[in-house]
Structure formats: C-alpha cells, structure tokens
Amino acid sequence: MEKLDITPLKYENDKLMILDQTRLPGEEVYEEMSTAEDVWDAIYRLKVRGAPAIGDAAAYGLYISVRDYQGDMEGFRSLLKEKRDYLCSARPTAVNLEWALNRMCSKFESLFDDTCQNAETAVDEAKAVLIAEAEKIKEEDMEACLAMGEYGLELLKPGMGILTHCNAGTIATAKYGTCLAPIHLGQERGYGFKVFADETRPLLQGARLTAWELQKAGVDVTLICDNMASLVMRNGWIDAVVVGCDRMAANGDGANKIGTSGVAVLAKEYGIPFYMFVPTSTIDPDTPTGDQITIELRDGDEIWQMWYEKPMAPEGIKTYNPAFDVTPAEYITAVVTEKGIVYPPYNENLKKITEGNK
Numbered sequence: 484m485e486k487l488d489i490t491p492l493k494y495e496n497d498k499l500m501i502l503d504q505t506r507l508p509g510e511e512v513y514e515e516m517s518t519a520e521d522v523w524d525a526i527y528r529l530k531v532r533g534a535p536a537i538g539d540a541a542a543y544g545l546y547i548s549v550r551d552y553q554g555d556m557e558g559f560r561s562l563l564k565e566k567r568d569y570l571c572s573a574r575p576t577a578v579n580l581e582w583a584l585n586r587m588c589s590k591f592e593s594l595f596d597d598t599c600q601n602a603e604t605a606v607d608e609a610k611a612v613l614i615a616e617a618e619k620i621k622e623e624d625m626e627a628c629l630a631m632g633e634y635g636l637e638l639l640k641p642g643m644g645i646l647t648h649c650n651a652g653t654i655a656t657a658k659y660g661t662c663l664a665p666i667h668l669g670q671e672r673g674y675g676f677k678v679f680a681d682e683t684r685p686l687l688q689g690a691r692l693t694a695w696e697l698q699k700a701g702v703d704v705t706l707i708c709d710n711m712a713s714l715v716m717r718n719g720w721i722d723a724v725v726v727g728c729d730r731m732a733a734n735g736d737g738a739n740k741i742g743t744s745g746v747a748v749l750a751k752e753y754g755i756p757f758y759m760f761v762p763t764s765t766i767d768p769d770t771p772t773g774d775q776i777t778i779e780l781r782d783g784d785e786i787w788q789m790w791y792e793k794p795m796a797p798e799g800i801k802t803y804n805p806a807f808d809v810t811p812a813e814y815i816t817a818v819v820t821e822k823g824i825v826y827p828p829y830n831e832n833l834k835k836i837t838e839g840n841k
C-alpha cells in the first residue's frame with residue numbers, strides 16, 4: 484500500500500506533528516503540537532479526528548503535557564491526572580479518547596506507586612514509560628486496522644458496490660482505517676470495488692477526506708450527497724455498507740457520524756448488509772445501550788454558513804447540530820473487530836470478544 488503514505492500524526496525528533504484535516508483536500512499541512520492546549524484544540528476543531536486517531540493523539544498529548552515537568556513524583560502524579568481530565572474533555576462521544584488516556588494513566592500507576600514519591604530518577608523513568616505507551620497504542624491501532632481489513636475482506640467479494648459514510652480511513656486511525664482497511668487491501672489485491680462515498684454533511688468528511696483518500700489510493704470512488712443513498716441502493720449499485728464507530732455500547736448499539744443510522748435503516752429496507760467496523764478499544768462495556776451515549780452537539784454555524792461565501796440560511800436561524808447518531812444493534816448485520824467478526828446476539832458475543840481488555 485505504498486500510495487497510503489499519509490498519517491494523521493507523527494512523533495519524530497521529540498515533536499508531535501498533526502495533519503490538519505480541516506485543510507484537506509486542498510493542503511496537506513502538519514502542525515506541531517507543543518502543549519496540552521494545542522492538542523485539546525486540535526481534537527476539538529477536528530484537525531485530528533476519527534475515534535482511533537483521537538485516542539492516539541491524546542496519548543501523545545498527555546506525554547507532551549508532562550514531559551517538561553521538573554519536581555517530585557507526587558507533583559508529577561497530580562499533573563498527569565489534571566492533564567488527563569483536561570484532554571478527556573475535548574470531545575465526548577468517541578470512547579477511544581478516554582480509553583487511551585486511561586490506559587496511559589493505568590500504565591503509570593502500575594509501575595510507580597506511592598513509595599517512589601521523592602525519587603527524582605523515577606520521574607524521568609515515568610516519562611519514558613509514557614512515551615513508550617503512546618507509541619504502543621498507535622502501533623496496536625495500526626495492527627488492529629490491518630486485522631479488520633482482512634476480516635472485512637471475508638465479507639466482501641470482488642467487484643462489489645460499497646457505500647460508506649463519513650471517513651473511517653487511514654487518516655482516522657494510525658494507518659489503513661477501520662472500514663476503509665478492506666477497501667485499501669482489496670485495491671492492492673485487484674478486487675475492483677466500486678465505492679460510493681456519502682459527502683457527510685455538515686463537516687463533509689466523506690467529500691473532503693474519504694473521496695480524497697480513496698482517489699489517492701486509486702480506488703474507483705464516486706461522491707454522492709447524503710440524500711442520494713436511497714437512490715443508489717434502489718438502483719442496485721450497493722452490495723454492502725461499511726462504516727466506522729465512535730462508541731459501541733455493550734448491547735451492540737453503535738454511535739457514529741450523524742447520518743449513519745439513516746443509512747442503516749435504508750440498508751435494511753433494501754436488504755443490503757450493514758457492517759460496522761469497531762476495534763475493541765471502541766467497545767464500551769460500561770455503557771449498557773446507545774441511550775447512555777453522550778452525543779456531541781456542535782455549533783450551528785457548521786450547518787448554515789461555514790462552507791459558503793454567503794450564509795445559506797437567514798441570520799439568527801435556530802439550528803440543531805448533533806455530530807453523531809446511534810444505530811440500533813438490530814440494524815447492524817455484523818461488527819468487524821480486530822479479533823474477529825461478531826454476529827448477534829451482541830450482548831453476549833461482544834462480551835466474549837472484549838474479555839480481558841480491561
């Protein structure tokens with residue numbers, strides 16, 4: 484996959500660089516992140532986005548928040564906790580943010596207990612452990628994506644028409660993507676998929692990112708407006724729908740980009756399989772159903788004026804701009820994880836696959 488040379492973030496020469504996805508497809512610009520505030524802002528503004536990539540960025544972000552600390556272990560511990568809570572507040576829906584930050588803190592807690600409070604060298608050791616853990620989180624994300632790509636290919640046949648919503652691709656993860664991983668692998672193996680990318684209003688992740696990423700990889704991709712999904716399904720052009728996920732509840736309800744649930748309802752109506760790609764880091768056993776998932780509400784400007792030279796709605800219009808919706812488990816044909824494909828009943832089968840994760 485040599486054409487897939489783009490990564491959403493890199494840590495090189497002690498610098499965290501983030502690809503500013505708000506400038507795509509026009510410009511490929513990496514911005515240096517020097518503080519916790521830089522990383523918080525990059526996540527909040529969707530410079531880095533997509534559940535796994537948000538987790539990866541937060542893990543590195545936590546490290547850079549504490550790397551210049553000079554002092555004793557007690558101060559280090561409380562700074563780590565403070566920055567963990569701060570970074571965790573950037574966006575509420577993708578569980579990977581909280582998951583990655585908790586994993587960093589648990590690693591620290593497992594190695595540095597209260598007995599090493601004043602050992603100066605322990606602070607340096609703790610910093611080294613944290614950067615190593617961030618690297619590991621990113622590495623594991625990439626491996627999980629490759630595995631999901633292989634499992635995904637078990638469900639897809641050469642020549643299929645595939646619809647996707649939002650961007651769960653290489654720039655939403657460490658590499659390869661979740662639901663776009665089988666498409667990238669298939670491209671390499673001559674599967675000849677015909678992909679339809681929903682533009683994904685209001686932030687246009689489908690148009691700006693998926694269309695760009697797949698075109699760059701040489702995939703046959705057609706961009707459609709969100710309201711054209713029903714027609715292309717009715718035309719018989721879609722054999723499968725593949726989407727990512729931001730948080731999957733224990734019962735299999737999955738939150739993903741706004742509009743995903745509508746695509747799932749349509750797919751069921753037209754008898755098209757609907758596959759959700761969910762690394763186990765995105766499964767949240769502490770959230771029983773989709774009703775308990777917090778849905779991020781964003782500024783209404785994104786709907787009525789952000790992309791236009793002139794506002795496309797009257798000044799002062801009331802708006803409602805939820806960033807995600809929940810697809811009920813009954814609409815999801817299968818959940819593809821890095822550990823295998825999970826079928827209903829999800830309550831039981833997701834539990835089996837996530838055992839030992841916590």
Ligand code: MRU
Pocket residue numbers: 529532533534535577648649650651652655656660661662688726727728729739740741806
């Ligand atoms: O608001 P975004 O762009 O962060 O939303 C991204 C999505 O909804 C993705 O489908 C999801 O995070 C999975 S990314 C592998």
